[in-house]
Amino acid sequence: MHRLTIEVITAMCAWAISAVGQSVSTGRLCPQGGPYNMIELVKKLSPAARIYCPGTEEFEEASIRWSVLEEPKVNVIVVPGTVDDVAETVKFANQRKLPFLAYNGAHGAVTTLGKMDHGIEILMHQLSSVEIAKDGKTAKVGGGTMSKTVTDTLWEAGKQTGKLMITVTGACECVSLLGPGLGGGHGWLQGHYGLIADQFVSMDIVMADGSRTIIDKTSSLWWAMKGAGHNFGIVTAVTTKIYDIKHRDWAIETLVFGGDKVEAVYQAANDHFLTNKTQPVDVIHWSYWLNNLDANPNKPVIIFYVIQEGVKAVDTVYTKPFHDIGPLSAEAVGGSYTDLAEWTDISTSAPPCQKAGLANPRFPIYLELYNVTAQRKAYDLFASAARGSSTFSRSVFMFEGYSMQGVQGIDPESTAFAFRDANLLVAPLITYLPADSDLDKRAAKLGEQLRQILYEGSGRKELRAYINYSYGDETLQQWYGNEKWRQDRLQALKRKYDPEGKFSFYAPIA
Template sequence: MRSIRSCLCLATLIAQVACDAVVDGKLSFYTSSWENWDENTARWSAYEAPTFSAVFKPETEAELSQGIEYLAKYNIPYLATKPGGHGNVPTLGNYQNVVQINLDNFRHAVMNSDHSITIGGGAKMVDLIPTLHRAGREMTVGSFPCVGVHGVMLGGGMGRLMGRYGLISDALLQAKVALWNGTIVEASEKVNPDLFWGLRGAGHNFGVVLESTYKTWPDEGGLHYNADMVFTDDSLDGVVNTYREIVQDGLDPSLFLILGYMYDADAKKPLLIMNVVYAHNEEKGRRVAGRFASSPKGTAEPITRISFKESNMNFSELGSGKAVPGVCDVNLKNTLYTASTPSLFETGAMKAVYESFGSFVRAHPGANRSILLFEAADGKAVDALPHDYSAYAHRGMMTTNAIIQATWDEDEDGIVAEAANAWGKGARDLLAKPEVSGYDKLHAYVNYANRDEPLAALYGYDEKRQRRLTALKQKYDPHGCFNAYRPLPLDMSGWELPTASGAPQRTRDEL
């Protein structure tokens, strides 16, 4: 049986629901006996992940709207996602046995005559990036092909070209959104501007985006200088302080830097890596990469570069994720923490985190795919827009983001998960200290967040902004149907809660 298209089958799926409620008996629901169940329900991370009692895989917008209307009518919790969804905030794990609204039939990416691009709600970076490239256009996109465009954009949307073009959401021109009751509305500067504002930074909260349209830019021939380097352990001071000098000198808008800690399982110690990408200018890129070349003997903070690969990549290759193989593998277990700074974190803390990373993985070798990235981009394009331009709350703040990602596979008794969270949280807390980050409070990008950050750290400490967000939640999601992803509170007291709730408003038990 491929699809559940009859009342009878649907009744076994959602036993409490009256059969005659199925709209024309034509909704594409699937149960776990479906031959394609596993590939459709796989997640990038299997840790604290949502689980599904059924998959609703609409083929048309009308069917999607009818399905949501149906689920709403019977108070059935649901989550919009796609195969291999990369969302990792642990509140997603509060969604157990919900209906998956599978957006895999909405992966179109179409260039328009005005050079804007329209993409479907289920599109991944791999759908967006080559389409732009073929048209000789570019925009800020995520760095890996497997990640969903909308999950990224709705939190703001960071990427290698953000120094030039701002956030992915800053390029959004309009979106088509199915609300909690199935009603489809447009959101743009002119139509439902309040929803348009909220979608760009707190957008996981309001509905299912069926389609969205973005401004794009000419790719100027489209080549991007890329350098990948590996250093010895004792280069840590030299590399970190060179990185700091580059950031403090003022990053060029075309430059994107990643300093990474990976783990060398053979040598049983961390690896220090650096990725330099400079858009459209090989010479300038080389100059930056050259600052990380091995230094002469006797240098106070020596750098020993043991591997150096440079190339020029087109826009499509740049987004193909080749730089970090295996990043798109599904069904591993991951927990993420994050902190940010207007410059670079203090060197001693970055060294301490390098040490703690090594200790964590040595004690739990199954976690040897863990990774810690310090990503830096110039903030001028993001800051050029007014602070209240969109719901993204961190303009002018996140020059460098730390992405602390513990990854493991086997863990029958939960010991690795406990250690992974202890390490990740400890590293985040150290990096977020005022004397290390330069901020008196934590500022965290929602798409890299965990569950313990105050909501204000994700969506803004300003009470006026919080009131605006809560009013939007009340207006567009009054029953909390879209509460899976670090949800906004429906009343102001929710901003005071110490940790995230994120439970679906209604559970199957309550039906």
């Protein structure tokens, strides 16, 4: 059997703690003996490292994921205290032919993770740090650092020096910098600077054989790490570009519409933000479809955000077309960059960031424009499935309309991220309390139907999916680009750097 029972592992845990308790604190050691023989690994780990086993509160907390659909299964959790701890854990796993998987925010919900049915979790949280270079142009960020930590650290450092600094992170506060960054990584500042991955200057990586290396643009692997990086190594630190903040002020206007306004809202978005690429670099539009009993107890509402940088209130030239449609409500707020996540309900304390035992599959698609006929058809299907007290009532349909100048200004052939010409990142998020495989199939069918409606409305020959939101049944072409040269290059690099497929659980190339 690949997996030991929880009872056996817990018993072995207790034995090992008593046997070597002189050097390892209680709760930090997992079993000696059996196929894992963890005592051999313990000897090579730093004093700061921790090892958790089933049956302990530490294990249960460290293995919780944001989406419980097709979760990876692990028998032991190693929490490295140093980069060498990561390398030693990978070597240990290889010696015993055990799968391993690095965890960060644990917000990846792709179902391919479920192919890991036993093995070692490498929890990266202790490798959290932000070191600003003396010249103020780069920062070295630990592999386990959350996006909020990066933003807050740079912001606080800037306040002390009088020179505020920032870098591109994911929009959601509760994910790591590197989790989304290795898949490209969208964020509020991408209109100015490009994707998260476009900021990377160098990476410290533990490779599939447990060796450590530092790579930069001179490495053949560099191209792949910026868009398909989950397939090639564990990044223990990244040096990333940082920038002087151009504007301290940001503002948002939140408009709420009933479902009867679908066509009008998204036609206005096309006309004023997307057609002929008219969305300015300092303006972002976002929207959600979700249930809001206060606004409408019967059907999901449209929550539409217009966000602007460098102002205390959003310019009416961007909001008037939406006011003219007749929103149910409108609210304008001003603040700073650090308020954006809270304004858009994706801060660390917001419901979407909580690990509540729910299944959260997403079904992403990149678009250039909104097809208003398809938007209506998708809304009607979503409303019929998610309204009121239905099984999928917690679900959200997300429409992310970032400014794209910085992303599209970078050579599309320079990174493994392939979809720089898209203007919109769209995804239904089908949220539900898991019950059985039939319910999982119903959720998948709904998500796929919604995505298919938008795909057919796009007029594109191929569907393109953001891997950080992907469901798991997409093709390699849909994840990494339809061009043959892209697929050939990725396959060749996989054979060179991970020939045994050690990194093949997250949107795998092979």
